[in-house]
Amino acid sequence: MLLEVLALCGYGLWMLLGLALALGIYSAGRSDVLVPLALGCVFVSAGLVAACLRLPVMPEWHGWRIGIAHRPTREALLALATYLPMLGLAGLARGDEGFWATRLISVGLMLCSLFCIVTSAYGYRIRRLATQAGMTMQLPVSRVLSASYGGGLWLWVCIIFQANLTGGAVELWPWAIGLLLMAMLLGLVDGLGWQSLREPGLGEQRRRTHGLQSRRFLAAVLICAVPCLSLLLVPILPGGRWLALGAATACVIGKSLELWLYDFALTRSADPDAFWPGDRL
Known part of the structure; x- marks a missing residue:
């Protein structure tokens, strides 16, 4: 992932x-x-x-x-x-x-x-995901938004390391606002994707997917919370450049974790006895 x-x-x-x-x-x-x-x-x-x-x-x-x-x-x-x-x-x-x-x-x-x-x-x-194709219609939209958001954060890193941050760097705020809006859209689309796993009739998968929601919280923090906070602090802090690098790295780690959980929830839905992450914790 x-x-x-x-x-x-x-x-x-x-x-x-x-x-x-x-x-x-x-x-x-x-x-x-x-x-x-x-x-x-x-x-x-x-x-x-x-x-x-x-x-x-x-x-x-x-x-x-x-x-x-x-x-x-x-x-x-x-x-x-x-x-x-x-x-x-x-x-x-x-x-x-x-x-x-x-x-x-x-x-x-x-x-x-x-x-x-x-x-x-x-x-x-x-x-x-051939057997769950109907449950993943939002996948292309999610991938485009994920690529735009993740790529935007790394482009932000390239820009921020070559920019002059003195005086608040007003010219950087449009980039930051655009990435904040993109984070909101990504969270909405991914939330709909997880919601599709909880549709009536999925039985045991529905119950266990609900358990995965708590594990997704850490991924959501790394994907959205950490980068969004960094976007607000980078232009005003003296060492903000390194916050941008940390935010982009956190997004990669968080998205990898989320995709792994989502992929596991879909591909193992046909096997209700499969071991789910955290079942033995």
């Missing part, structure tokens, strides 16, 4: 960066573009490297078992194609982001990242 969350953050980082560059609202410095591009590349490529090494934690990458006589899935091909606009944008970043080619390739990066997030959500549902 950690590698999946890192990939979401990477695609979300690329998507928001491409959108900001296409709209001309992002800093025009070359390093301001290359740093988030490189960070997103590290996040996105972590799962690919693990799959290439055939590590047990990542046996397949976007449905493709690398090294076995299998052709890449369409989902994997789209994920690989997303590297092309990323490399193109890295080559075009020269400090003048008003150049039409830079804006065009930024739009391409944004769209490829968005399509990759959506197709991976549908692929995940088909491969692992």
